[in-house]
Amino acid sequence: MPMLLRLSGVNTYYGQIHILTDVDLEVAEGELVCLLGGNASGKSTTLKTVIGIVEPRTGTVEFAGEDVTGKNTSYRIKQGMAIVPENRRLFAPMTVRENLEMGAYLLGRAKKEDFERVYSLFPLLHERRNQLAGTLSGGEQQMVAMGRALMSQPKLLLMDEPSMGLAPILVERNFEIIKQVHEAGVAVLVVEQNANISLSIADRGYVLQTGRVVLTGPAKDLLEHEDLKKAYLGR
């Protein structure tokens, strides 16, 4: 399958602090890839590097066959990226509908079909469309964050710990949705603490440790990997 996203030799810094070291990472079209790693290993920084919130000092980010290193976030979103940020980062004083509109900001006026697509995935959001996002429950907020990212019909969906703070039943439902989105042909790069459940639906996985990729392979293999079992899978 053709490559959709390719990070090659990426080194990202915050000021003088070296966060990502020589990261190589790929996501094929329509692939579901999960990114694992302990706290502060650089997972969020990787996603921010992909979408252009931070720029790598060296290395390149290619997307859909084009070098997008140095291009701003708006450009990358126009090319087909979207993100569900860590902690969701909803616009709390705005309504559910307005939050969704912000997801389609670059399309000009959000189209009716885009809302309908998102509402059919999350019928509850239609019911709550005029409620302020900040007053929703955690699970509902997660739906808004996901719906907001899907408004622009991305080719690649980046998700940073989408199940953080959700009850186990919601985590499962959340992954059902991710699977559904993936099956509809969207490539997904998902950061998760819950390695078991994310590897169980992923095609491939990467493991980060202090900013380096220390392990990568098909999800099935990673699930059986001894080091990983000990470190993340709790088995």
Added chain:
Amino acid sequence: MHLPLLNIIDTVRQLGWGGAFELLRNGIVLGSVYALIALGYTMVYGILKLLNFAHGDIYMVGAFLGYGVLSILGGPLAPTIAMVPLILLMFLGGMLGSGVLGVVVERFAYRPLRNAPRIAPLISALGVSFFLANSALLLTHGERFNYAMYQLGGDPNTGLPGPLNQPAFSVAGRPVTVVQVLVVSTSIALMIALTLLVSRTRLGKAMRATSYDREAASMMGIDTDRVIASTFFIGSVLAGAAGVMFGLYIGETYYLMGFLAGLKAFTAAVVGGIGSIPGAMVGGLLIGVTEAYAAGYVGGQWSDVAVFGILILFMLLRPSGLFGAKTIQKV
């Protein structure tokens, strides 16, 4: 024994209901001007958490630009075009000029400091304020320029007042003049336009999103630099309109006029709850009315004391203001 309180009661009695109405009228007119300036303060604070001390000077520049348009078109005594287009052009000049100036100030004095510690843009704002006031001093030699509201379109030979100074209607036998109606209604129209813009349009929503969480907004592809520049433009346009209104209403423009007006608008923004748009509107009116009543009942020299007394009271008792969020950041 001399008791100031008794004096106030006497004055209230003497002025009666008609006088009370006149003071209210003056307060509302002045308050609409403060409210327009306060809106720019509060919008910029909302989006950058910056107290833009140069905002009052942008208002001053707007007032001078309005005067400039007036004098190019023949001046107050012999305007070369009809009154309505003349006033429209004065507003247009003042508003656009101030708007562009606001964007330039943001671009060169604040944007380079976007990621600097909070104190840096604050100092830069003070610098811009001095720069603008002193540039105006150099250009105007400290002279006061008069819109000459009384003559504007009036007859210099007979001394008949121009149309702006005619009564539009009266309440309890006290006139409300055309210019007073003009100031209040323009101000209301601009506030309605702003409210619609912020609540309904794509730019307005992007402004709210950026105010709430700038990084999240850029993750949605919103060009936050452009949204911030637009916020400065809109806020400065309103200040420019306020400057022209003040010129039409009071008449006199002066290089330091932005200082006190800026402080009062700042007070209005704080009283309303800094960052809150309805707060700035209500705060502006409250400050204008307070000032008018303090001047009328206690004495002109007390009006500023009353206004800044309110500022201190709010800072102590309700720092989040009437409409503000419960927390306020230290600046």
